[in-house]
Amino acid sequence: MKGAISKEVCQKRLKGIDDALYAIGGKWRLKIIIALREGYTRFNEIQRTIGISAKMLSIELKELELNGFLKREVHTGPPVVVEYKLTEYSDTLEGVLQALSDWGENHREKIRRERS
Numbered sequence: 001m002k003g004a005i006s007k008e009v010c011q012k013r014l015k016g017i018d019d020a021l022y023a024i025g026g027k028w029r030l031k032i033i034i035a036l037r038e039g040y041t042r043f044n045e046i047q048r049t050i051g052i053s054a055k056m057l058s059i060e061l062k063e064l065e066l067n068g069f070l071k072r073e074v075h076t077g078p079p080v081v082v083e084y085k086l087t088e089y090s091d092t093l094e095g096v097l098q099a100l101s102d103w104g105e106n107h108r109e110k111i112r113r114e115r116s
Helices: 007-024 029-037 043-050 054-066 088-115
Strands: 070-075 081-086
Touching (some): 007 088, 029 043, 043 081
């Protein structure tokens, strides 16, 4: 076990994790951000790409917008087109996304090795 940390440091880390999970936690939010990074900007494109229900996607898009990760753009010319675009603030997640992706791949391989 690593060296003990003070209660205050532990509490601060736990609060930071709580804040992060509130903003990007759950099954869908990071997947939506990744889909947007890959160029899927319309509601139906995002829905098909990640396999989410329309109701849940609508809820999650609103939450991501409230947390400043994306913005909703409405183009009024016929036809009306609604697109979702990532904000500059979403770029702050790059390290988190890469670390999670790397960790997930390593974990999957570890489990495969142990089951073989």
